[in-house]
Amino acid sequence: METSHASTIVLDVEDWPGHIAGQHVDVRLTAQDGYQAQRSYSIASAPEDSRFALTVERIDDGEVSPYLVGELRVGDTFEVRGPIGGPFSWRVESGGPLLLVGGGSGLVPLMAMARHHAARRSEIDMRLLVSARSWEDVLYHEELSRQVRRDGVDVRFTLTREQPAGWGGFARRIDAEMLSAVGPKPSAKPAIFVCGPTPFVERAANLLVELGHRPQAIRAERFGPTGS
Amino acid sequence: MTPLSRGFRGRPRRDIDPARIPPGQYAVDDFPVLSAGPTPRTPTADWSFTVDGAIDAAASWRWEQFMALESETFTVDIHCVTKWSKLATSWTGVSIDTLLEGVETSAAYVTAWSDGGYTTNLPLADLTGGKAWVVHSFDGTPLEPEHGGPARLLVPHLYFWKSAKWVRGLRLTVDDEPGFWEAAGYHNRGDPWQEQRYWND
Ligand SMILES: Cc1cc2nc3c(=O)[nH]c(=O)nc-3n(C[C@H](O)[C@H](O)[C@H](O)COP(=O)(O)OP(=O)(O)OC[C@H]3O[C@@H](n4cnc5c(N)ncnc54)[C@H](O)[C@@H]3O)c2cc1C
Numbered sequence: 001m002e003t004s005h006a007s008t009i010v011l012d013v014e015d016w017p018g019h020i021a022g023q024h025v026d027v028r029l030t031a032q033d034g035y036q037a038q039r040s041y042s043i044a045s046a047p048e049d050s051r052f053a054l055t056v057e058r059i060d061d062g063e064v065s066p067y068l069v070g071e072l073r074v075g076d077t078f079e080v081r082g083p084i085g086g087p088f089s090w091r092v093e094s095g096g097p098l099l100l101v102g103g104g105s106g107l108v109p110l111m112a113m114a115r116h117h118a119a120r121r122s123e124i125d126m127r128l129l130v131s132a133r134s135w136e137d138v139l140y141h142e143e144l145s146r147q148v149r150r151d152g153v154d155v156r157f158t159l160t161r162e163q164p165a166g167w168g169g170f171a172r173r174i175d176a177e178m179l180s181a182v183g184p185k186p187s188a189k190p191a192i193f194v195c196g197p198t199p200f201v202e203r204a205a206n207l208l209v210e211l212g213h214r215p216q217a218i219r220a221e222r223f224g225p226t227g228s
Numbered sequence: 229m230t231p232l233s234r235g236f237r238g239r240p241r242r243d244i245d246p247a248r249i250p251p252g253q254y255a256v257d258d259f260p261v262l263s264a265g266p267t268p269r270t271p272t273a274d275w276s277f278t279v280d281g282a283i284d285a286a287a288s289w290r291w292e293q294f295m296a297l298e299s300e301t302f303t304v305d306i307h308c309v310t311k312w313s314k315l316a317t318s319w320t321g322v323s324i325d326t327l328l329e330g331v332e333t334s335a336a337y338v339t340a341w342s343d344g345g346y347t348t349n350l351p352l353a354d355l356t357g358g359k360a361w362v363v364h365s366f367d368g369t370p371l372e373p374e375h376g377g378p379a380r381l382l383v384p385h386l387y388f389w390k391s392a393k394w395v396r397g398l399r400l401t402v403d404d405e406p407g408f409w410e411a412a413g414y415h416n417r418g419d420p421w422q423e424q425r426y427w428n429d
Contacts, residue, residue: 028252030230031233205265206266218265220266
């Protein structure tokens, strides 16, 4: 369990061809009566990691995520297809600087990038802004706290609903001032990856454009829903 | 053989005609948003639509001119490669047949291009014959920027990434030139009924 409503699933994939941090897979489940459901999940592990992992957040009235978070047991099998996705991926060879902005489960593909950065002992300037409702809702919060100290990724958090006592991070919805405080300046021409629920991505990407970042440098991945 | 997922039942099958849902898709009621970058916001005063490339004379319409063209309101099902399908969506826009009226061309392909740098390629035959439109309204109201406004291409018989948001023009080409997703591993044609999602499908 990563939080009370999200789990990391470690998979043994036959003939896995390898992936680039940021890519995703398609998961396909098949019920007894032959009914099938497919959804996309980002790969949480770095290409260098020995374990292949997905992290899934439970959407309460969802069809697939409650099964993956609550029902799946060690030894179960299901179909996985991938890796998929070119634009939303990064490798050390592509260089930096880098700004990663993740909301909720949108942290997953960004975590793969941060893990890749750490595994390669990269010195590339990588900044990561994580938005969540509370500290307990931040996926991988222990690993991320370690990463700040050890692996040279500059990780900042904003907790929008509830903050622990003595909290020193941000405590509001993402805004222009926050993105300026975290990010490399537009003049440094960072590559930017934004991922999370659609309204979060819309807001963050619009703010980044308004701050003067080049639209072509901003890669976005929207994890549904729209609320409309 | 397809492995069964122990304990997976799936949602109670809804009362929708299964013949309208392509393989691997599921029906949604909301309208998810998928695009690779920030949402461009082009005021209609700065907007124009251009048809050029392998044709004798390029044509271009400013927003008022485009809105003055004959438009159609129609209802179609749409299918996104990320697995959702939305049934019975209502759109208003100008048929590609209208935009290509009188155009003589040896081109067999089209690259649709958009604000923000997005491109997608299609066989010309997939855009003509009443199969595709440039739409400006969804459900009777102006198309929101998140969904491609002021105007987007709509090619409902292919996966929805072919329905380029924020479309600004069609370039007719003799050779087929892969667009943004097509160069990144997605299928060149994208027929949902053949489940043509990725390169090797
Ligand atoms: C490229 C890509 C990568 C993704 N990577 C991940 C990932 O790494 N981890 C992860 O947990 N999810 C990820 N998602 C989202 C995932 O594919 C599913 O959409 C999600 O798990 C919900 O599926 P479901 O079957 O449980 O819900 P559904 O049955 O599809 O939906 C049930 C209800 O929940 C709403 N809903 C759907 N998605 C969300 C959401 N994200 N938040 C709130 N409400 C929602 C729907 O609008 C609907 O009303 C990714 C999506 C994409 C497109």
